[in-house]
Structures are given as structure tokens and as C-alpha cells.
Amino acid sequence: MKEQAKIEILQKLIRIKTVNNNEAEAADYLASLFEPYSNAKVERLTYAPNRDNLIVTIGETGPILGFSGHLDVVAPGDLNAWDSDPFEPVIKQQRLYGRGAADMKSGLAALVVAMLELLESKQPLSGRIRLLATVGEETGEYGAAQLTKAGYADNLIGLIVAEPTSDLSQLVYTARGVIDYRITSIGKAAHSARPQFGVNAIDNLMLFYQQVKARFADFTAVDPVLGGITHNITKISGGEQVNSIPSYAELWGNIRTIPAYPNQVFYDKIAELLAELNQQSDVKLAVEYSFPEEAIPGDPQSPIIKAAQLTAQEVLGRTFKIAGSSGANDGAEFLQAKGTFNSIEIGPGSDSSHQSNEYVELPIYLQAIEFYQKFALEFLKFQTN
Incomplete structure (x- = not known):
């Protein structure tokens, strides 16, 4: 997929106003991207009218790696504090501005594009990847709770939550x-x-x-x-x-x-x-x-962290700083599913989350796509050997 197409997916996602509502429209758009691929299983789980969680699974059999991102965003607040329309993305000096650009439509779009490119390449997977795109993360993680109760996170071998981590500089393994x-x-x-x-x-x-x-x-x-x-x-x-x-x-x-x-x-x-x-x-x-x-305890020596560090060295030319998060995320709900697995939080996006003129660095967004692809391939391969 060309770089411009990857950026356009993020732009279209930001244009969909999902301020704690209307997630179904965003789910419809993302689901449409997978329509050309018969080997992508697309499902929806409705939380409320106009509020759909989206589940997309690729790969035929084997262990499942979870990709987690939320569809909702916070309100833009005072529109006069923005330099442009928060729901009409603007690119200036390699930065894309818009509500959700950092938290976390850039992370969600990067996960989706990574899966699409894996499907395009027809590269065989040593397992499966499951996208869990949720409603209501910003107001209580109730979409993730619903998906967990329905069994979509059962027996994962690992979970990546694509929340912003200071422009891919940190890997968060534990959270309050x-x-x-x-x-x-x-x-x-x-x-x-x-x-x-x-x-x-x-x-x-x-x-x-x-x-x-x-x-x-x-x-x-x-x-x-x-x-x-x-x-x-x-x-x-x-x-x-x-x-x-x-x-x-x-x-x-x-x-x-x-x-x-x-x-x-x-x-x-x-x-x-x-x-x-x-x-x-x-x-x-x-x-x-x-x-x-609940707090996420995590394990700094877990296989998923080791695999992420190896992939970071390959893609970014450096390793991540291991860190914790003071905020909660959907991983806290998904970790209540059946089975034992670890989650990590790693994603594109600046420290401008929830602020006016929220933005993501486009080179970081594109690096995140490459990271997610290579990590999934290597981690699934490692888990089956």
C-alpha cells in the first residue's frame, strides 16, 4: 500500500465524529477496507444503537495475537482554541492535526493498515491476528468489557494496545x-x-x-x-x-x-x-x-516484551524505554478473559492527547504500521516453534 493511501485511511477515520457516540460509522468504514479479502472474518457486536464494536480476524488457524484500539474520541472542547476544524484533518510540516490524531485513531489506523498489508502480501501467518476495535473507552472501557464477556479475548497469546506512547519511544507493560x-x-x-x-x-x-x-x-x-x-x-x-x-x-x-x-x-x-x-x-x-x-501488573521479562524490543531494534534502530502508565486502557478489561497472557501498550501519537490541536507525527505513524506487521509475524512464529 502506498504511503498516501495509509495516510488517507487515518484522515477518513478522523473525519468520522465519534465523540462517545457514532462508533458504528467508524466500524462500517474500517470493515469496508477488509471486504476485498475473503479470508478476513469481520464481526460486529452492538453495544447500543449506532455504537458497534468491530472484530476482524485474519489467519486460518493457530494462536491468536490481539490488536486493540478504540473508536471513540473525547470532545474537542473550545473550538476557538483549535487552529483548524478538529474533524477535518490538516497536515503541516509532517504533522497531521485533528481530534483523535494522537488518542488514538492513528494507533487504530496503523493496526488496520498493518493487517491489510499482511493480507495484500498473502504472506502466511503462523497463527491469527484479531483486531478488537471498541466503543466507549474514553468513558469507561465498556466496549472492551462487552467483548471480553462475549469471549473475543479468550486465550489470546498476547495483546498490543495501540495507545500513544510518546511517539513510539516507550513500551508500557504495567498500568494503574x-x-x-x-x-x-x-x-x-x-x-x-x-x-x-x-x-x-x-x-x-x-x-x-x-x-x-x-x-x-x-x-x-x-x-x-x-x-x-x-x-x-x-x-x-x-x-x-x-x-x-x-x-x-x-x-x-x-x-x-x-x-x-x-x-x-x-x-x-x-x-x-x-x-x-x-x-x-x-x-x-x-x-x-x-x-x-483493575491495575495491570505486567511482567517486564515477558516474551511479548522481548519480541517487541527485537522488532523495535529492526524497525526503529533502537529499543523502547520500558515504562508504566498512570492511566487505564482497554487492556485492563481484556486481561479478565480466559487464559493467561500479557499486554503491552505501544503506539504512535504525541503528548497532545485530549488537547486542542492534537496531532501525530506522520513518519511515526508510518513506522508504527511497519512495527505492528513485523512484530505480529515474528511473535506468532516464535509462539508456534
Whole structure:
């Protein structure tokens, strides 16, 4: 495939507005690229109307290597902060600008082009490659969770997540988990001049706020790559008007976990605190969790990392810096599938993710395509020998 055709695939993908919706249109476009190849198995799994996950498998038999990328992007934000339309990709000085150029339509497009070129070359594979293109990664990895539950990630021999890693300079093998939670407080409205007739939901919510961080101080382990846990209260709201005792209040908290602590220990701490506080008169607190993800432990000596380093030396003339990630990705869900395998995160894209004027360096995008192809060939061959 010519370089311009590879770039046009990325451009067309960016033009499809998939801001936490409309992923089906992007899935349709990518699926159409595989239509000429009878030996490519294309499947869809619908999450909601207009929101389709895409699964493409190439190769006849044997072990399966997973390729992971998400179809959705974050909102562009203030359009005045962009130098051009975020959904009309622009190329300037070897950089392609547009929403998703870094996170992560360049990675997804590179995976797709790598598979297409393998099909074009008719080079036999020593196994299979399965693309797992998901919905909703930016808001909770629920597309990956759906694919995992349906069995599409069962018994993989390895997984590449094509999230941006500083222009292919790093290879991420471990990542923090994330727990987003909401605490609700139910009170009773009354006139602020007669507070004795009401129950102040904000006051009761503050009881939790004042104590939760002290409870989490017990988690003192420090990961050599990821560091310690982090916990922040990031949103608080409540009340109806200034002269009324608030009948409702809520807060949102965000915990970034490390492999030393499974998510359940945090659930237990919160449940313990709520049970104690709810014993007090008129306190009514409850918790809800939003798409929590476990931390990814990884293994820096795993075969998939060794194979990636050998391929990087061949394609890039250097090896990757081994690193961890402070953010969660779809790999956390896929690793819950049947079987035991390791995942790595490696992809094109700059540090401009989620920012205005997001971009990818086109030479890096093209290198990523070559890397994915050669890695897949060598890793599958190694696994069958």
C-alpha cells in the first residue's frame, strides 16, 4: 500500500465524529477496507444503537495475537482554541492535526493498515491476528468489557494496545487501575431559619469527606514503576437554594490504584466507613461505582516484551524505554478473559492527547504500521516453534 493511501485511511477515520457516540460509522468504514479479502472474518457486536464494536480476524488457524484500539474520541472542547476544524484533518510540516490524531485513531489506523498489508502480501501467518476495535473507552472501557464477556479475548497469546506512547519511544507493560465513585447523601429540606426541622445533606456528606482520606492512608505500598495510590475528591454538588437546608448532596472521587491492591480492598474500606457513618441519626449515605478497572501488573521479562524490543531494534534502530502508565486502557478489561497472557501498550501519537490541536507525527505513524506487521509475524512464529 502506498504511503498516501495509509495516510488517507487515518484522515477518513478522523473525519468520522465519534465523540462517545457514532462508533458504528467508524466500524462500517474500517470493515469496508477488509471486504476485498475473503479470508478476513469481520464481526460486529452492538453495544447500543449506532455504537458497534468491530472484530476482524485474519489467519486460518493457530494462536491468536490481539490488536486493540478504540473508536471513540473525547470532545474537542473550545473550538476557538483549535487552529483548524478538529474533524477535518490538516497536515503541516509532517504533522497531521485533528481530534483523535494522537488518542488514538492513528494507533487504530496503523493496526488496520498493518493487517491489510499482511493480507495484500498473502504472506502466511503462523497463527491469527484479531483486531478488537471498541466503543466507549474514553468513558469507561465498556466496549472492551462487552467483548471480553462475549469471549473475543479468550486465550489470546498476547495483546498490543495501540495507545500513544510518546511517539513510539516507550513500551508500557504495567498500568494503574481506576475507581470512579459517587457518594450520595439524602437529607430533608427545611427553611434555613429553622434547620432543626430538616436534615442537612451537605453536612452529612462532609462526614465522609473528612474521614475517607485518613482511611486510605493505610495503603502505603509503592510500586517501583507506578508509585503509590492516588485518591482525589474531584466533584461536589448539592442543595437547592441558599435559604433552604439541602435535601440532597453528592461527591465524586477518583482512585488510581496499583497492582499491590486489588480494587476490592478499596470497596471494603468505603463500605466500612459508610456503615459506621450511617449508624448516626439522620445520616443516609450510599455509594455507586462507575466502570472501575483493575491495575495491570505486567511482567517486564515477558516474551511479548522481548519480541517487541527485537522488532523495535529492526524497525526503529533502537529499543523502547520500558515504562508504566498512570492511566487505564482497554487492556485492563481484556486481561479478565480466559487464559493467561500479557499486554503491552505501544503506539504512535504525541503528548497532545485530549488537547486542542492534537496531532501525530506522520513518519511515526508510518513506522508504527511497519512495527505492528513485523512484530505480529515474528511473535506468532516464535509462539508456534
